[in-house]
Amino acid sequence: MGKRDYVDNMTSVEKIEGVVLLDPSSLGDKKVFVQLACAFRYGNEDLDAVGLCFRKDIWIYHLQIYPEAHKPSLTTMHETLLKKAGDNGYPFTFELPKNLPCSISLQPGPDDKGKPCGVDFEVKTYLAMEKCNPDEKIEKKDTARLIIRKIQYAPSEVGAGPKADICKSFMMSDKPVHLEASLQKDLYYHGEAIPIKIKINNESNKTVKKLKSLVVDQTTDIVLYSADKYTKSVLNAEFGETVEPESTYENTLSITPLLTENKDKRGLALDGQLKEEDTNLASTTVLGPGSEKEVMGILVSYKIKITLMVAGGGDVTVELPVKLMHPKPEGIFVITHTNKPQICLYTKSLIPVTDTFWLL
Numbered sequence: 001m002g003k004r005d006y007v008d009n010m011t012s013v014e015k016i017e018g019v020v021l022l023d024p025s026s027l028g029d030k031k032v033f034v035q036l037a038c039a040f041r042y043g044n045e046d047l048d049a050v051g052l053c054f055r056k057d058i059w060i061y062h063l064q065i066y067p068e069a070h071k072p073s074l075t076t077m078h079e080t081l082l083k084k085a086g087d088n089g090y091p092f093t094f095e096l097p098k099n100l101p102c103s104i105s106l107q108p109g110p111d112d113k114g115k116p117c118g119v120d121f122e123v124k125t126y127l128a129m130e131k132c133n134p135d136e137k138i139e140k141k142d143t144a145r146l147i148i149r150k151i152q153y154a155p156s157e158v159g160a161g162p163k164a165d166i167c168k169s170f171m172m173s174d175k176p177v178h179l180e181a182s183l184q185k186d187l188y189y190h191g192e193a194i195p196i197k198i199k200i201n202n203e204s205n206k207t208v209k210k211l212k213s214l215v216v217d218q219t220t221d222i223v224l225y226s227a228d229k230y231t232k233s234v235l236n237a238e239f240g241e242t243v244e245p246e247s248t249y250e251n252t253l254s255i256t257p258l259l260t261e262n263k264d265k266r267g268l269a270l271d272g273q274l275k276e277e278d279t280n281l282a283s284t285t286v287l288g289p290g291s292e293k294e295v296m297g298i299l300v301s302y303k304i305k306i307t308l309m310v311a312g313g314g315d316v317t318v319e320l321p322v323k324l325m326h327p328k329p330e331g332i333f334v335i336t337h338t339n340k341p342q343i344c345l346y347t348k349s350l351i352p353v354t355d356t357f358w359l360l
Contacts (some may be wrong), residue, residue, distance in 0.1 A: 001123070002077045004148045004274055008102060010288040013150065016094040017072075019081040020065055020125050020144075023088060030127040030142075032066035036094045037124070038101070038150075040224050040297045041117050056224065058119070058295055059100055062131045065090040094123075096150065101296040103149040103272025104282050106220075107265060119297040120272060121148045149272045152286060153328035159186040162320045170313040175203035179316050181306045187323040190280045193254040194322065198306060200249040204313075208243035212309040216257045216322075218281065220269045221299040234262050234281060234302075255304075257281060257324070269300045284323040 001018040022032055037060040063070040072078070072093035082089045105118040127142035161183035169176040178201040188194050194216075202208050216235040222228040235257040243249045259280050262268055269282035282300040293299060302324055308316040 001146065001148070002081060004146070006096070006148060006150050008098065008150055008152045008288075010152075010155075010286070011098065013096040013098055013100075015075075016096065016123070016148065017075055017077045017081075017091070018123065019078065019085050019089045019091050021085045021089050022066060024066065027066070027127060030129060031064055031131075032090070033126055033128060033131055034063045034065055034092045034094075035124045035126070036061050036096075036121065038096075038119065038121050040119050041115060042222070042224075058224070058297060059097065061094060063092050063094070064131065065092055098288060099291045099295060100150065101298065102152055102283070102285070104298045104300065105270045105273050105279070106298075107263075107268040107270055109266035110264070112266070116273070118269075118272065121150055122146070123148060147274060149274065151271070152283060152325065154187055154189065154323075154325035156328065161185045162322070164318040164320055166316060166318050168313075168316045170204055170206055170310065173204040173206055173313075175205075177202050177204050177206070177208065177308070177310060177313075177316055179306070179308055179318055181304075181318050181320055183304075183320055183322060186321070187284075187325060189327050190283070190324055191256065191258065193256045194304070195252050195254045196304065196306065196320070197252045198250070200243050200308065202243045202245060202247055202249070204310075205245045206313050207245060207311045208241075208249075209309045209311050211239040211241045211253075212307040212315065213238050213305070214253060214255055215305040215307070216255065217303050217305065218269060219301045219303070220267070220282075221301075222297070223293050223299060224295070224297045230267070232262075232265055232268055234259075234265075234268070257302075269298060281324060283325045286323075286325075 006014040006016055016036065020032065020034060038058045039055050040058055041055045070092060072091055074091060078091045082091060101119045103120055105116045108116045123146045125144045126138050128136055128138055130136060163182040165178065165180035167176045167178045180199040182197045184195060196214065200208060214237045215233055217231045218234050219229065219231045235255055237255055239253060241249060259270065271279045271282050273279045284301055285296065285299045302322050304320045304322055306318050310316060
């Protein structure tokens with residue numbers, strides 16, 4: 001396959017194109033199929049061996065490529081791959097529905113083994129007599145598998161930033177404390193600093209002892225098999241600003257939630273991984289028109305909580321929703337005459353570049 005990341009543009013998904021190299025003389029009576037499956041794994045794969053299946057297929061599709069029953073229109077990618085494969089290369093193309101979830105992994109704990117839970121996409125080529133006969137045993141040596149990812153990029157235009165305010169009164173004080181917080185925009189990129197504008201108008205006779213915390217919470221909603229919803233903090237910062245009675249405070253504080261500060265949190269939602277590659281906090285789930293939550297597997301959202309500690313009065317808190325996503329990379333043309341892996345500038349991932357043009 002020419003690549004392993006396929007972009008969901010909300011209205012359509014990039015076609016998945018590849019080539020299978022096989023030797024027809026060694027197949028006997030068996031046929032060759034290619035399967036693309038989107039599945040949700042919610043348990044350790046070791047348990048599958050004892051008859052407990054913790055994997056649910058969300059979407060699955062099969063193609064027969066030998067004897068030829070599927071003949072896609074050849075694209076530039078096909079032609080490049082066929083040039084490498086030779087005469088025994090057989091092309092295939094899958095078109096994903098636009099309502100499928102993106103790839104997400106749930107961060108395993110230190111003692112967890114095997115594949116992480118989450119949503120993944122797998123391309124599998126196999127030899128069999130029939131396309132999908134549950135009684136037919138398919139040997140491992142007759143199977144080739146490859147994990148791919150379905151990803152979303154941030155839209156080219158972002159929305160206005162959210163704003164929240166609260167006015168809280170206290171016992172033994174005639175006047176309240178007013179807290180207002182706002183963001184410049186509703187979406188930020190992974191690794192980008194998020195500036196939060198904070199205004200405090202302390203009309204009371206109590207002291208705001210400190211800005212107790214700026215917390216970024218990730219909420220993971222597992223909607224496929226149960227109503228399992230949980231929240232984990234991915235950033236918790238404390239600032240020592242004090243606001244005396246009958247005074248005001250105004251400032252912009254910046255925070256940057258990062259996975260590197262949360263490596264020990266089991267169950268944290270991450271963008272899908274390919275083998276042991278570095279990843280990041282899961283991108284916010286963006287539902288397209290007509291999407292059904294039930295088939296999305298996992299929904300991810302973020303919010304920022306700003307909390308003041310008031311002497312003798314408790315806490316004052318406001319919340320702001322925020323989206324975290326990747327920017328859409330600009331196209332980069334690479335011309336090369338080597339088969340050695342090249343490093344893609346914006347993903348830092350190894351991509352085999354052939355002697356042709358690749359739009360990265």
